[in-house]
Amino acid sequence: MERNQLLAIVVIVVVVAGAGVAFVFMQQPGRPPENTLIWETIGNPDYMDPHVNYESFGSWVQFNIYETLYTYPWDSAVTDPSVPLLAASAPVLSADGKNYTITLRQGITFHDGTPFNASCVKWNMERAMKIFYPDGPVWMVAEPLVGGGAVEAAAFGDGPTSAAFKAAFDNWVExxxxxIVMDTYVIRFRLADPYPAFIAAITYEVGAMISPTYAIAxxxxxxxATWDAYGVDYGEYENPMTTQTCGTGPYMLTNWVPDQYIELTLYEDYWRTSTSTGAGSLEKVFIRTNEDVNGRSLNLRAGTTDACYWPTTNALDIWSNVTDDSTDPNIFVSTGGYSYTVTFFGFNMGIINMTTGAVLDEKVSPFQWLNFRRAASWAMDYEAFLSAAVNGFGVQGKGCIPIGMFGHNGSAYNWEYNLTAAVEEWNLAMADPNFVDSLNELDNHLVLYYNSGNTVREQGCLLLADGLNAMWGDDDADDTGLDAAMTVTTQALEWSNYLDAIREKRMAIFFVGWAPDYADPDNYVYPFAYHYGTYAQRISYNDTDVNTWYEEAKIETDETARKHLYNLIQEKLAEDAPYLWMYQATEFRTWRAWLHGDGLVYNPMHQAYFYHMYKTYPTT
Incomplete structure (x- = not known):
């Protein structure tokens, strides 16, 4: 999923006044009340609807509002969703591996008082399928379920508002x-084939439970507005729940002002009694957008915020490579956790949609040409990027399956900065007059995009621009047929606008990242390599062999055979070069030393969990 933001937050002054709380958005030395958390970050969530949202900021907020049947341990880096949450116990798996029967907890209510039961689980899963936002996470639920593949095919092939999709969805439900609701508190999922990652897949926020009563109302x-209609039209991803919430989790969404802040309030009747120290101490949580890295760091140093996103480009402002510790005793720097997040440039291999208004304007992307993709891959100075932007908190990327995960094979990825090789590939591309025409149609200019406030990606774009300029400026570089000399610039877009531009294919190239929805190679091969996948769609990558290998690997239970299939996929991706793999991050997080709790323990599968945090201010 596009959990490509390392999260952080804001400057808010909290003034208690009578029965209410007034918020003054200004900087001042005062620290927040001990029951209030202020976390500063960049960007905005995309959607609050967990059945639609598919990026990291929104998932983080939803993780604290909504709940799934299972979850990951809050106090360790274990990536197996072994903790029953809304489920009462581990699932019972049939002998053939196709049926999961789950007993649910009793006595749980949603924030609006609606009782939680098995009917709610069925309703939520079917609601997600009815919406089936093609750029969302529903695929991971649809694919394993009996009949779900037909619904998925209609969603991607005809669109989720089409007659074909409506017929496929209705037939699937009926x-x-x-x-199957087996009993009031027993639910059964029937799979088309054995799929060991199923519980992990529904532990992602797409498996979160929304109050049916609230959504329908x-x-x-x-x-x-009926139970059978799920409160939404077919394909209605822009629905009222994209800005509202009603879950079973410890926090409720009180206010959301895009580009400014998100306010969460502790749900006083939350069902779970936790043994985590200080659980439920934070009655208010504020997350606010602050795109200025210097402003965020100053606020954290001043103590007007409790935590913030501190990018690795600025790591040495707070971290000593000599002592391996924070240089400020008031700020705790958490490092050492491994990450399954991969970051990359995606090459648009199809059409660039430059349409504005009613005037259709489509351009052929020059990255349709393999040699240009290879040229760009050689033109990137990876070592300079790791030194300037990552500061040791990451390693060079080696393909779509992350290092350390089953199935990873980085042997095919040997890119390094090599200007001679870049020029050779560029000249091979220039031998095709259609490639030259595509450059002239773009006025011989490329724009490298990144999300604003993300200084790591900004550095990556600047370094790639330097490499491309060096390639084009080389004495041996062919410029025959170009209307003008090639130029390149970088441009930042606000996070949600950036995602929209990627989805609508308005860019020739973009820099983004992918963090796991579940810890299985399927969750990486699908989005990057399979023709329905999130990024495969966005860059127009579609290879028949890769599609077949993916489908076989997904249901293969023999590890040796499965790994062989993943090797084939990774080798083909390396050959086709649809992505430029940048780096795989390791943990680098910052917060005030007064902030504590299991909710801060690093886990590559989820982000900060506010219910398990507390603050202890010094007495002097």
């Missing part, structure tokens, strides 16, 4: 028996 149209 005839598949993919999800807030439907955008009375026609959908």
């Amino acid at each position: 005839n598949s028996s993919a999800i 807030h439907a955008s149209d009375a026609a959908w």
Whole structure:
């Protein structure tokens, strides 16, 4: 998932006044109240609807509002979702590996008082399928379930508002028996094939439980305001729940002002009693956007915020490589955790959508040409990037399956900065007049995009621009047929706008990252290599062999055979070069030394969990 933001937050002064709380958005030395957390970050969530959202900021917020049947340990880096949350116990798996029967906890209510039970689970899963936002996470639920593949094919092939999709979804609900309410508190999932990662897949936020009563009551149209209509129209990803929430988790969304702040309030009737020290101490949580890295660091040093996103480009402002410790005794720097997050440039291999208004404007992307993709890959100075932007908190990327995960094979990825090789590949591309035409159609200019406030990606774009300029300026570089000399610039876009531009294919190249929805290579091969996958769609990558290998690997239970299939996929991706792999991050997080709790323990599968945090201010 596009959990490509390392999260952080804001400057808010909290003034207690009578029965209410006033918020003054200004900087001043005062620290927040001990029951209030202020965390500063960049960007905005995309959607608050967990069945639609598919990026890291929104997932972080939802992790604290909504709950899934299972979760990951809050106090360790274990990546197996072994903790029953809304489930009462581990699932019972049938002998053939196709049926998961789950007993649920009793006595849980949603924030609006609606009782949670098995009917709610079935309703939520079917609601997600009815929406089936093609750029969302529903694929990971649809693919394993009996009949879900037909719904997925209609969603991607015809669109989730089409007659074909409506027929496929209705038929699935009526005839598949993919999800069965066995009893009030017992639910069964029926899979088309054995799929060991199923529980992990529904532990991602797409498996989060929304109050059916609340969603139905807030439907955008009375026609959908029934249980059987799920409170949404077919394909209605822009629905009222994209800005509202109603879950079973420890916090409720009180306010969200995009580009400014998010306010969460502790749910006083939260069902779970936790043994974690200080659980429930934070009654208010504020997350606010602050794109200025210097402003965020100054606020944290001053103590007007409790935690912030401190990018590795600025790591040495707070971290000593000599002592391996924070240089400020008031700020704790957490390092050492491994990450499955991979960052990369995606090359648009299709059409660049430059349409504005009603005037259609589409350009052929020059990255359709393999030699240009290879040229760009050789033109990147990876060592300079790791030194300037990562400061040792990451390693060079080696393909879509991250280092340390089953199935990883980086042997095919041997890119390094090599200007001679870059020029050779560029000249091979220039031998095709259609490639030259594509450059002229773009006025011989490329723009490298990144999300604003992300200084790591900014550095990456600047270094790639330097490499491309060096390649084009080389005496041996061919410029025959170009209307003008090639130029390149970098441009920042606000996070949600950036994601929109990527989805709409408005860029020839973009820099982004992917963090796991579940710790299995399937969660990386699907988005990057499979033709329905998130990024494969966005860059127009579609290889018949790769598609077949993916489908076989997904259901293969023999590890040796499965690994062989993943090797084939990675070798083909290396050959086709649809992505420029930049780096795989390791942990670098900062917060005030007064902030504590299991909710801060690093786990590559989830982010900060506010319910398990507390603050202890010094007495002097």
